[in-house]
Amino acid sequence: MTTALKKRLILLIIIDSIIVSFSIYMSHFFLNPYVATFDWMMFVSALTLLLTHHLFSSMLGMYKKKWRYASMEELIGIMLVVSLSIVSTAAIQALAYNMIYERALIITWMLHILLIGGVRFAWRYYKTYGLTLNPKRKKTKLVRNNPNLKTTLIVGAGSAGRMLARQMKGSMEVDTNIVGFVDDDFTMHHLTISGLPVLGSTKKIEELSKKYGINHIVIAMPSVERNRIKHIIQESQKVVKNVQTLPMIEDIALGNVSVNQIRDVSIEDLLGRDPVELDIDSISSEIKGKTILVTGAGGSIGSEICRQLVKFGPNKLILLGHGENSIYTIHMELKQLDIDTELLTVIADVQDRDRIFEIVSGYQPSYIYHAAAHKHVPLMEFNPKEAVKNNVIGTKNVAEAADTAGVENFVLISSDKAVNPTNVMGATKRVAEMVVQSLSKTSRTKFVAVRFGNVLGSRGSVIPLFKKQIASGGPVTVTHPDMTRYFMTIPEASRLVIQAGTLARGGEIFVLDMGEPVKIVDLARNLISLSGFREEEIGIEFAGIRPGEKMYEELLGEHEVHPKQIFPKIYIGVNNELPVTDLYNFINYEVNTLANEEIKFSVFRLLELKGDGLTSKNKMVENI
Numbered sequence: 001m002t003t004a005l006k007k008r009l010i011l012l013i014i015i016d017s018i019i020v021s022f023s024i025y026m027s028h029f030f031l032n033p034y035v036a037t038f039d040w041m042m043f044v045s046a047l048t049l050l051l052t053h054h055l056f057s058s059m060l061g062m063y064k065k066k067w068r069y070a071s072m073e074e075l076i077g078i079m080l081v082v083s084l085s086i087v088s089t090a091a092i093q094a095l096a097y098n099m100i101y102e103r104a105l106i107i108t109w110m111l112h113i114l115l116i117g118g119v120r121f122a123w124r125y126y127k128t129y130g131l132t133l134n135p136k137r138k139k140t141k142l143v144r145n146n147p148n149l150k151t152t153l154i155v156g157a158g159s160a161g162r163m164l165a166r167q168m169k170g171s172m173e174v175d176t177n178i179v180g181f182v183d184d185d186f187t188m189h190h191l192t193i194s195g196l197p198v199l200g201s202t203k204k205i206e207e208l209s210k211k212y213g214i215n216h217i218v219i220a221m222p223s224v225e226r227n228r229i230k231h232i233i234q235e236s237q238k239v240v241k242n243v244q245t246l247p248m249i250e251d252i253a254l255g256n257v258s259v260n261q262i263r264d265v266s267i268e269d270l271l272g273r274d275p276v277e278l279d280i281d282s283i284s285s286e287i288k289g290k291t292i293l294v295t296g297a298g299g300s301i302g303s304e305i306c307r308q309l310v311k312f313g314p315n316k317l318i319l320l321g322h323g324e325n326s327i328y329t330i331h332m333e334l335k336q337l338d339i340d341t342e343l344l345t346v347i348a349d350v351q352d353r354d355r356i357f358e359i360v361s362g363y364q365p366s367y368i369y370h371a372a373a374h375k376h377v378p379l380m381e382f383n384p385k386e387a388v389k390n391n392v393i394g395t396k397n398v399a400e401a402a403d404t405a406g407v408e409n410f411v412l413i414s415s416d417k418a419v420n421p422t423n424v425m426g427a428t429k430r431v432a433e434m435v436v437q438s439l440s441k442t443s444r445t446k447f448v449a450v451r452f453g454n455v456l457g458s459r460g461s462v463i464p465l466f467k468k469q470i471a472s473g474g475p476v477t478v479t480h481p482d483m484t485r486y487f488m489t490i491p492e493a494s495r496l497v498i499q500a501g502t503l504a505r506g507g508e509i510f511v512l513d514m515g516e517p518v519k520i521v522d523l524a525r526n527l528i529s530l531s532g533f534r535e536e537e538i539g540i541e542f543a544g545i546r547p548g549e550k551m552y553e554e555l556l557g558e559h560e561v562h563p564k565q566i567f568p569k570i571y572i573g574v575n576n577e578l579p580v581t582d583l584y585n586f587i588n589y590e591v592n593t594l595a596n597e598e599i600k601f602s603v604f605r606l607l608e609l610k611g612d613g614l615t616s617k618n619k620m621v622e623n624i
Contacts, residue, residue: 024045030107041096151213155182158183209239283501296371297318303330310339324347391428403445419451450510
């Protein structure tokens with residue numbers, strides 16, 4: 001315990017001791033003001049009350065409360081401590097003197113609660129407003145002649161909004177003038193909450209912004225559905241540039257929403273999709289104490305998988321990657337965490353079969369998450385042989401090493417571009433899925449693939465490109481005004497991958513319900529707005545569809561759809577396999593003998609696709 005905490009504890013004990021002694025004396029004085037002296041019964045009662053008060057206060061953690069943020073919970077705690085102390089004192093009186101001073105104890109109980117609660121409230125008032133008797137005067141001093149003043153409207157008058165308002169009003173460092181709340185609960189309208197008026201519903205945001213000159217909106221609705229949050233953000237951004245929001249409800253410490261937890265609205269908030277909920281118990285039972293191997297651990301998805309995995313307490317986590325800098329970065333990040341997991345770094349190329357077999361047999365992991373891959377669509381169109389070597393041969397090497405070593409579960413990170421692929425990257429990912437599906441039929445290892453759409457913020461995705469273009473003054477380049485994509489966040493993708501491992505039975509392709517596809521041009525417009533610009537300032541140019549790109553992405557092919565969810569927001573595809581002889585003939589012969597351009601067409605022939613596989617929308621034939 002620090003010196004400051006010791007001083008605080010001693011001060012509270014002294015104050016409470018004075019209050020307890022004063023309360024029991026005054027109770028006797030009120031009942032008989034002319035003969036209120038300290039007799040033995042009064043002394044024993046006072047001593048019992050004093051000792052039990054400190055005992056119950058310590059047991060219920062009342063001396064550890066942050067009284068500046070006291071709420072109903074702390075008031076109930078005070079009443080419970082005082083009541084238990086009074087009951088204990090009454091019991092001692094009955095045992096020692098065969099009688100109970102009921103009236104004296106009732107008065108003591110009331111005085112005790114009044115004074116203990118009063119001291120705590122006075123302390124909270126002092127820490128919030130200082131010595132002034134006019135709380136508004138402090139705020140006036142802060143905002144007067146302040147060019148950086150934020151005139152703030154809080155959206156949501158629920159518990160999060162109320163706690164946020166108290167924090168913001170009580171912070172000396174925040175140059176904010178809160179005009180009030182808006183909330184769609186009509187029973188709150190025209191009421192005052194935390195000293196602030198509820199000015200109406202969210203439909204009045206534009207009207208109120210003009211009336212009060214609002215230049216800052218904070219959305220304090222962390223548990224509301226994402227679609228609703230998306231709509232409110234979009235309406236708010238029409239009238240105010242500075243729109244912020246609170247973290248999700250599970251990220252807010254119970255009863256302690258602080259000002260520095262407010263964050264700027266991110267592009268993820270505009271997806272309008274509720275986050276994936278995990279089956280924490282099943283994941284923890286599968287991962288805890290195990291040895292886990294993640295390939296491509298330095299990449300966007302691989303590194304996030306590692307961040308999520310360490311929360312479940314694996315015994316060892318092996319970070320395997322080809323680039324030493326990225327592996328070093330994620331290793332150093334995880335080392336800073338308070339975890340018991342042993343972190344091991346391995347530099348290796350998944351195309352090096354002997355090295356991969358050596359690693360897997362040496363470490364004997366229970367789980368392998370295979371995230372190593374080439375994923376950039378246009379680049380792979382011009383380098384198809386490298387795409388095949390890394391995405392197909394690399395997957396085959398790691399998967400067969402897992403089979404040989406008897407690994408429990410193997411999870412392949414796939415892509416929505418593997419559905420009816422029109423590009424080399426998607427085609428190689430589909431072949432990689434077929435590799436693990438074919439192995440699952442004869443292996444003890446449970447092989448599965450996880451298929452999802454574009455990942456916001458990952459390396460090679462549009463978001464970093466758009467941000468760079470906006471920072472340089474524009475324009476933002478979009479391929480086509482009608483092009484759509486499914487999007488998800490990096491944490492969502494990683495959680496899906498981990499959950500899939502616990503659901504695996506062998507051979508499945510898991511797909512996340514990603515909601516509605518998003519137009520790329522709308523994503524660009526939202527990012528421009530979030531960056532504080534208008535489209536008139538940062539223009540959008542259409543550059544045309546690049547080689548291998550689809551206008552629309554799919555998550556399941558026509559013959560893969562299995563309509564029932566096996567887990568909230570997770571679907572499973574129907575197995576559509578390729579004959580093993582054709583698959584391995586391509587891998588063992590054609591990859592080694594064909595030239596770069598020939599490989600491109602060979603991959604699509606393998607999948608028995610119609611058309612040239614590059615610019616037309618292809619469809620799987622009936623047996624795929």
